[in-house]
Amino acid sequence: MxxxxxxxxxxxxxxxxxxCLADGHSVVxxxxVTxxxxEETLATEAINPLYGWIQADICDAEIMNSVFKNARPDAVLHLAAxxxxDRSIGEPAAFITTNIVxxxxxxEAAHAYWAGLLGAEKDEFRFLHVSTDEVYGSLGAEGLFTEKTAYTPNSPYAASKASADHLVRSWNRTYGLPxxxxxxxxxxxxxxxxxxLIPVIIMKARNGEPIPIYGDGSNVREWLFVDDHAEALLQVVRNGKTGETYNVGSSDELTNLDVARRVCEALDDLEPRLDGASHADRITFVDDRPGHDFRYALDASKIANELGWQPRHSLDEALRETVRWYIENETWCTNIMDGNYRGERLGLAHGLAGGN
Ligand SMILES: NC(=O)c1ccc[n+]([C@@H]2O[C@H](COP(=O)([O-])OP(=O)(O)OC[C@H]3O[C@@H](n4cnc5c(N)ncnc54)[C@H](O)[C@@H]3O)[C@@H](O)[C@H]2O)c1
Structure with a gap:
């Protein structure tokens, strides 16, 4: 592919x-590069003959048209966003521009390209738009979001992703784009x-700084290891039905406070503090995020039943491997932050203290 x-x-x-590269697919x-x-993130892949990349903004219609013309893809995996x-609260403009426009x-570029294809190339072309559970809004202590749950996004980020989802849906229904x-x-x-959240906890703990947890830490999120998500996306692009939506989740729900405690436990094991105390002693509660959704949880039975996808990694093992990766890759962290970000609090809405 x-x-x-x-x-x-x-x-x-x-x-x-x-x-994709491991499965033998070529990638443009x-x-x-916001x-x-x-570039360091894909330094190893950069020398793979199956891989090529173009530094460009997806908002640039002319460049996008020429990318389609030259790459002639069988499938689009759209993740740029x-x-x-927290950034969407303080500075929403970039979210509207990139995520929606x-x-x-x-x-538009995909539609023009697809319309010009013939036969099997046209039938088999797929456009996969990668979105978030945050479009569904917030849950109380019970219940799950299904693919039929109405969209009620609460943050500018969630609203921009919801808008994009609606556009994708309409390009399918109106123009037939697969x-x-x-x-x-x-x-x-x-x-x-x-x-x-997770890298912040690791970085703050390792720097001996307070670990900021928003509000009382009781907000619940469902956590999926990134490689499981990647496998799900390939499964969907190959075997999913066009015009459909698939929830992708793990059922591993944790409060933010539990996440912090588990990350600190892994750190206590992998990199114990010199004073013998637990890293968790540095957990500090800070002002909550404005409009902080209480709980997200997905019913992912459709992708399991129809496409046979299920996460392969256990939460505890993957979390531990993630902590280990951050310990071993301090230079990647320093380089990517590169003066752009120093771990400061973001999400200050119009001068009000905000999120985690
Ligand atoms: N991280 C999550 O937990 C999560 C969960 C569900 C869905 N998603 C979705 O998955 C996708 C990827 O998320 P992520 O966490 O990897 O994000 P990320 O912020 O780590 O990466 C976003 C990428 O998009 C690129 N990008 C941003 N604006 C661009 C533009 N205008 N043109 C071209 N490239 C641009 C950035 O340079 C970056 O490489 C997003 O669409 C996000 O909404 C993320």
Whole structure:
């Protein structure tokens, strides 16, 4: 399969690139290389003859048209996005531009390219849009989001992803573009920019700084190891039904406080503090994120029943391997932060203290 990826230098995208190459697919990766990305992330893959990349903005219609013309992909895996909820609170503009306008521009280019295909090439072409469970809004203590749950996004990030999902759906219904959407829960693993919860906990703990947990730490997220997500996406792009949506989740629900405790336990084991205390002693509660969704949890039975996908990694083992990866890859963290981000609090909405 010839894959056109967007956002392949980011956290999940790079895992998908690795999976594609391991499976023998060729990849052309279009990435703007924002603050959240680094060429270093795919340094090993850069020499693989199956891999090529173009530094470009998905909003640039002319470049996107020429990328399709030259790459002639069998499938698009669209992951490029602005992704940090806290940043979307402080500075939503980039989320509207990349996530909504960028998706529109990519859909237009994909549609023009697909319309010009013939026979099997046309029938087999797929556009996979990668989205999030956050579009569904927030749950109470009970219940699960299904693919039929109405969208009620609460953060600018979630609203921008929801908008993009609606555009993709409409390009399928209106123009027949063979598109599929996946909505996935929180991912964790290597190469995640150190502003997201798990790498923040690891970095703060290792630096001997307070580990900030929003509110009382009781907000619940479902955690999926990034390589399992990558496998799910390949399964969907190969065997999913066009026009459909698939939830991708693990059923591993944890409160943010539990996440912090588990990461600290792994650190206590892998890199104990010199004073003998637990890293968890550094957990500190800070002001909550404005509009902080209480709980996300997915019913992922459709992808399991229809496509046979299930996560292969256990939460505890994958979490431990992730902690180990961050310990062993301090230089990657330092380089990607590179003065752009110093672990400061983000998500200050109009001067109000905000999220984690
Ligand atoms: N991280 C999660 O837990 C999670 C969960 C569910 C869904 N998702 C979705 O998966 C996708 C990837 O998320 P991630 O966590 O890897 O994000 P990330 O922030 O690590 O990476 C995003 C990538 O997109 C690129 N990019 C951003 N704007 C671009 C533009 N205008 N043109 C071209 N490239 C651009 C960045 O340079 C980066 O490589 C996103 O669409 C996100 O909404 C993420």
């Amino acid at each position: 010839k894959v056109l990826m967007t956002g392949g230098m980011g956290f999940i995208g790079s895992a998908v690139v690795r999976r 990766n279009v990435d703007k 603050y959240a990305a680094s 602005e992704t940090h909820v 960028g998706t529109y521009s990519l859909l 598109a599929i959407i996946t909505n996935c829960s929180n991912n964790f693993g290597p190469f995640q920019f150190p502003e997201k």
